Amino acid sequence: MELNSTWKWIVVAILFILALIFPLFADEFMVSILMQAYLWAFLAMSWDVIGGYGGQFSLGHAAFIALGAYTSTILLESYGVSPWIGMWAAGLVAGAAGALVGFASLRLRGPFFALGTIAFAELVKLLLLYFKDITGGPLGILITKSGPEYMLFESQAHYYYLMFALMVAGVLFLKWFEASRFGIGLVAIREDEEAAEGVGINVYRTKVIGAAISAFLTGIGGTIYAQWIHFIRPDIIVKLEYSTQIAAIDVVGGAGTPYGGLIGALILVPLSLYLNAIFGGMIAGLSLILYGVVLLVVVVMVPGGIYGLVRRKWLSRKRGGK
Amino acid sequence: MLEVRDVVKRFGGLVALNRVSLTVKQNELLGLIGPNGSGKTTLFNVITGYYRPEEGRVLYRGEDITGLRPHLIVKKGIARTFQIPKPFGRLTVLENVMSAAMYGRKAASRSEAKEIAMDWLEYVRLKDKADVEAKALNIVERKLMELARALSTGPDLLLLDELVAGLNPSEMMEVVKLVRKLVDERGLTIIMVEHVMKAVMSISDRVFVLHRGAKLAEGSPQEVSRDPKVIEAYLGEPIQV
Numbered sequence: 001m002e003l004n005s006t007w008k009w010i011v012v013a014i015l016f017i018l019a020l021i022f023p024l025f026a027d028e029f030m031v032s033i034l035m036q037a038y039l040w041a042f043l044a045m046s047w048d049v050i051g052g053y054g055g056q057f058s059l060g061h062a063a064f065i066a067l068g069a070y071t072s073t074i075l076l077e078s079y080g081v082s083p084w085i086g087m088w089a090a091g092l093v094a095g096a097a098g099a100l101v102g103f104a105s106l107r108l109r110g111p112f113f114a115l116g117t118i119a120f121a122e123l124v125k126l127l128l129l130y131f132k133d134i135t136g137g138p139l140g141i142l143i144t145k146s147g148p149e150y151m152l153f154e155s156q157a158h159y160y161y162l163m164f165a166l167m168v169a170g171v172l173f174l175k176w177f178e179a180s181r182f183g184i185g186l187v188a189i190r191e192d193e194e195a196a197e198g199v200g201i202n203v204y205r206t207k208v209i210g211a212a213i214s215a216f217l218t219g220i221g222g223t224i225y226a227q228w229i230h231f232i233r234p235d236i237i238v239k240l241e242y243s244t245q246i247a248a249i250d251v252v253g254g255a256g257t258p259y260g261g262l263i264g265a266l267i268l269v270p271l272s273l274y275l276n277a278i279f280g281g282m283i284a285g286l287s288l289i290l291y292g293v294v295l296l297v298v299v300v301m302v303p304g305g306i307y308g309l310v311r312r313k314w315l316s317r318k319r320g321g322k
Numbered sequence: 323m324l325e326v327r328d329v330v331k332r333f334g335g336l337v338a339l340n341r342v343s344l345t346v347k348q349n350e351l352l353g354l355i356g357p358n359g360s361g362k363t364t365l366f367n368v369i370t371g372y373y374r375p376e377e378g379r380v381l382y383r384g385e386d387i388t389g390l391r392p393h394l395i396v397k398k399g400i401a402r403t404f405q406i407p408k409p410f411g412r413l414t415v416l417e418n419v420m421s422a423a424m425y426g427r428k429a430a431s432r433s434e435a436k437e438i439a440m441d442w443l444e445y446v447r448l449k450d451k452a453d454v455e456a457k458a459l460n461i462v463e464r465k466l467m468e469l470a471r472a473l474s475t476g477p478d479l480l481l482l483d484e485l486v487a488g489l490n491p492s493e494m495m496e497v498v499k500l501v502r503k504l505v506d507e508r509g510l511t512i513i514m515v516e517h518v519m520k521a522v523m524s525i526s527d528r529v530f531v532l533h534r535g536a537k538l539a540e541g542s543p544q545e546v547s548r549d550p551k552v553i554e555a556y557l558g559e560p561i562q563v
Contacts, residue, residue, distance in 0.1 A: 192408045198401070198402055199425050
């Protein structure tokens with residue numbers, strides 16, 4: 001056991017160093033792909049709080065990306081507030097909206113909750129289009145500032161490190177979260193709501209706060225996304241495709257685990273980018289189909305996702321070796 | 323300690339509880355028996371806040387707790403087990419029981435909760451399963467884990483819903499002894515719903531018989547088991563206590 005955990009740390013350290021020096025030897029395209037995988041990993045981990053640990057299958061998380069992206073970008077372009085500060089406001093705005101979705105989860109179960117969150121995302125999109133004096137409506141907002149003090153960088157490598165840090169923060173957060181009192185309470189509700197109440201867990205409060213935390217983190221991810229892409233518009237962010245991608249990544253990697261988001265993103269993000277590059281304009285909605293198929297296969301064949309599968313195999317081998 | 327006063331609970335046209343009154347004294351073990359559908363579990367659900375009664379009151383230590391939400395009732399010091407165990411399947415046994423200590427009557431810290439949980443797991447002899455996922459437990463272990471989990475909330479009043487049903491005779495006697503010890507050694511007050519007459523009659527201080535949502539009889543195990551009304555409605559024949 002001692003030896004095993006030593007090896008584990010050595011492997012983690014090597015991977016960490018490899019990830020850090022990756023931009024030094026890889027070309028810009030590769031860096032860009034891995035960078036996007038980190039960003040989506042973080043978004044999937046944010047989703048995981050309510051979707052995985054909470055068991056509430058949201059298909060509206062693109063709305064929280066948008067709320068975060070718009071909040072920090074409006075603060076930046078209209079008021080000159082740096083996104084280093086604006087991202088926290090972005091988290092709070094998205095978190096407040098997340099609390100609303102949390103209230104909805106008290107009434108809507110399973111597929112009805114998922115449908116409700118799709119409707120919620122559409123509503124957010126309509127509101128962003130409607131209040132065009134603030135949001136720029138269908139034209140969106142272009143980020144015109146520059147400089148690291150505004151979280152804007154010249155090279156993709158800088159963004160790579162930014163998103164790497166975000167991803168690592170996400171993993172560490174989930175590691176802490178799943179062992180916390182709140183995390184255990186949320187999982188207990190997922191497993192059996194009545195029994196959870198029976199041990200003193202306030203189901204309403206926990207669900208609402210769980211959704212708010214998830215949305216808070218997603219909102220911060222939204223800020224980072226906007227800073228990278230420099231341009232936001234309702235229809236390019238609030239897409240069902242994005243909401244689905246977030247959920248698919250997490251479920252494929254292993255929902256309700258700290259590593260599921262990262263594993264899923266490392267597989268699905270390059271795959272969808274390549275497929276889009278190859279088939280791009282030819283087949284509309286190709287990535288949606290991809291996510292649909294992958295989700296279906298994983299849910300049916302490998303419940304627990306890839307992380308769950310690997311963990312089971314590893315555990316059974318360890319037992320067999322005794 | 324607990325007083326249920328004239329409680330009425332209806333489901334549509336069905337009257338599940340029809341003006342039921344019941345009192346439980348401190349440090350007493352009350353057996354609650356009756357045929358299927360007589361309202362035993364419904365009464366538990368009313369006491370623990372899962373159902374709100376249409377009429378009547380539930381008083382706990384003189385305080386009106388009628389219709390309080392279940393998690394708040396736990397905080398008052400009332401815990402329960404479920405007739406069909408409800409484990410948090412993908413949490414470990416230890417985490418299951420810890421959650422109760424963390425969220426129960428006194429919000430224990432993680433390390434305190436672990437200590438409390440391990441103590442109760444040892445009490446129900448499930449300590450060696452602490453790190454197993456709860457869904458891997460068999461039915462007996464699930465019941466014992468439910469008991470440990472309820473106890474970890476730190477209750478003064480414990481409601482056990484068919485804890486020994488489905489256990490074989492020797493397991494049953496073991497568990498029954500554990501329950502009795504909770505009253506004698508730990509000072510708990512217990513209401514126990516049970517179908518297994520031998521179990522109820524052997525350890526209850528007092529027995530309360532429900533029949534079609536109303537009280538049929540109440541008294542010592544000896545009195546109840548000789549009561550002609552109880553024999554006719556439920557027991558079928560007199561039983562030896």
